[in-house]
Amino acid sequence: MDADKTRIINRLRRIQGQVRGIEKMLETDQCCTDILIQIAAVRSAVNKVGSLIFERYAANCLGQARTPEEMQAAASELLRTMNNFLKGGGG
Numbered sequence: 001m002d003a004d005k006t007r008i009i010n011r012l013r014r015i016q017g018q019v020r021g022i023e024k025m026l027e028t029d030q031c032c033t034d035i036l037i038q039i040a041a042v043r044s045a046v047n048k049v050g051s052l053i054f055e056r057y058a059a060n061c062l063g064q065a066r067t068p069e070e071m072q073a074a075a076s077e078l079l080r081t082m083n084n085f086l087k088g089g090g091g
Contacts, residue, residue: 004052004056005056007052008049008052008053008056011045011048011049011052012049014045015042015045015046015049018038018041018042018045019042021038022035022038022039022042025038050085050088054081054082054085057078057081058078061074061077061078062074062075062078
């Protein structure tokens with residue numbers, strides 16, 4: 001497994017731990033302000049993971065293009081993917 005993928009997986013495991021911590025905070029009736037701060041931290045961490053994955057995808061997608069036509073198709077696909085990623089996270 002490459003180093004970037006390992007870092008992403010480690011980040012995801014930390015996020016899992018943060019979410020478990022939030023669950024425990026709810027179970028033990030912790031302060032809502034503290035819970036919301038932790039939720040914001042998880043949201044930020046998930047966004048960072050998404051950005052890292054998108055960067056890997058972009059490098060791979062564009063790196064495989066060999067002709068101007070393939071480059072144009074890859075760029076179009078990249079823009080579609082980016083727009084879908086940025087639209088996510090509504091509620």
